């Protein structure tokens with residue numbers, strides 16, 4: 070993995086995301102408290118923490134779903150606009166902890182929807198369906214097909230999204246997010262419900278995305294996945310950033326271990342999942358599904 074990191078074709082350095090002092094309160098509850106986080110181009114950054122730590126809420130603050138109670142989020146030196154649509158147009162794309170696809174659209178159509186913010190052809194062009202419209206539509210389809218190939222779903226382009234197995238729905242969400250041609254991709258638990266093979270394939274996919282020049286910020290419970298993948302990992306506990314550093318530093322931190330060991334097992338699918346991955350690798354391949362019990366994605 071280290072070699073892949075060093076052979077990245079993009080230059081690391083430019084700050085893509087700069088979140089400063091982000092606080093999100095819901096009534097009396099402070100879900101996120103004073104969180105600073107930067108992501109630079111060429112980087113894969115992990116965000117971990119027990120359930121309820123505020124990870125998804127933080128993502129929602131980065132993507133315009135929530136306006137932070139305090140703090141500021143910049144994308145490439147520009148303060149983010151306050152709506153999801155404009156954030157996507159600015160260059161940040163995301164996937165959701167609870168998959169959000171158009172179930173009755175085909176796989177290809179779902180990706181085409183993701184291209185929406187990048188399609189220059191306007192309303193009248195679509196109504197009149199002139200040559201410009203047809204040309205733009207053909208280009209969009211070509212790009213969408215390319216993205217399906219990239220995530221390994223080209224053969225299922227005409228299937229309805231709802232007929233895809235769970236792991237492939239997650240891949241489709243990634244393809245749809247990439248269709249907006251982002252500079253930063255946010256992934257909220259991309260391997261939840263995946264078996265060990267799918268998890269490993271997702272790891273490779275995230276490396277490939279990074280190698281395309283897209284910075285990645287990823288939330289995940291699967292520690293093996295996170296520590297393999299990420300250049301840097303930040304740990305959220307009860308809304309606050311406990312520590313941030315490279316994998317070795319974070320893995321070895323006593324407070325991180327305590328934060329995880331303090332978590333009851335049934336509330337920590339990540340621990341169960343990591344154990345299952347290990348068991349599966351030691352023995353045969355055991356398909357499993359941790360989708361049940363996933364919650365509170367907004």
Ligand SMILES: Nc1ncnc2c1ncn2[C@@H]1O[C@H](COP(=O)(O)OP(=O)(O)O)[C@@H](O)[C@H]1O
Nearest residue numbers: 095100119120121122123124125126127365367
């Ligand atoms: N829209 C909301 N209204 C009220 N409370 C919320 C809302 N969104 C999240 N929370 C609360 O904020 C805390 C953090 O939740 P969340 O960000 O989903 O955690 P994580 O993704 O780390 O599991 C939880 O206590 C959750 O119940």
Ligand SMILES: [Mg+2]
Nearest residue numbers: 124125166365
């Ligand atoms: Mg969450």
